[in-house]
Amino acid sequence: MINWLFLDKNICYICKSNEAVAHFLCKDCLKKLDYVANQFKIDNYQAHAVYFYNETMKKLIADYKFNRNTSLSKVFSSILYDYGRVHKLFDVDYILPSPSSRQTINDRGFDHIRMICDYFIDDINPSYLDNFTKERNTKAQHTLSKDERSYNLKGAFKFDGDLSGKSVLIIDDLITTGNTVKEMAKVLEKSNVKEVTALAITSEHRLN
Known part of the structure; x- marks a missing residue:
């Protein structure tokens, strides 16, 4: 059940008590997030992350993915949309949400x-x-571990198509080592993609 349908749109989606001022969150909850607007490289690919992966963000991501608090999807969507629009990241041919396996x-x-x-x-x-x-x-x-993360994703993704002259924006929730982006980009390159960029809600990268 998508529980955000039952929330007052003017009430913070985290504390569920204060008035929301941005991204469906109140001032107090927004202060707990560490806004960094980071840009960094993953191999030759440009990557962006809106927030630093602090304890508050860690709890939010876990609550969304593992506790099925789907109301947070609207919060994360607002964050990504505003950042992507301001930084013109949507000037691409395709959006690619990082896929999960059918089992997941x-x-x-x-x-x-x-x-x-x-x-x-x-x-x-x-x-x-x-x-x-x-x-x-x-x-x-x-x-x-770092070595296990790289091996874990090898051969996990598949795409059949021609992306000659096309650009793709990969969207994910979290960037740590960047191995997910690397593996997805490798598959896209086999289809002759022109450009790959990544955008995540949060990452462990603090410096540009």
Whole structure:
């Protein structure tokens, strides 16, 4: 059940008591987030992250993905949409929400990144890049060592198509080592993609 339907749109979606002022959050809850607007490189790819992965953001991501607090999808969507619009990241041909495996979607009950993007996809020019899939279920990246994270994702993604002259914006919730972006970009490059950029809600990168 999508519980945000039952929340007052003027009440903070985190504390559920104070008046919301931005991204469906109140001033007090917004202060607990660490806004960094970071830009950094993952190999040769430009990446962006809106917030630093502090304890508050860690709890929010976990609450959304593992406790199925789907009301937070609207919060995350507003964050990504505002940042992407201001930084002109939607001037691309395709949006690619980082896909989950079929097993993960079945277990969780929803496609967590796609749900976030669904709120704003009709308000931007690019469309979804269809048929890009995660064929193999993998372990959660944050539970693994640096070496294990790289091996964990090898061969997990699949796409059949021609992206000659096209640009793609990958959207994810969290960037840590960047291995997910790297593996997805490798698959896109095999289809002759012109440019790949990444945008995440949060990351462990603090410096530009």
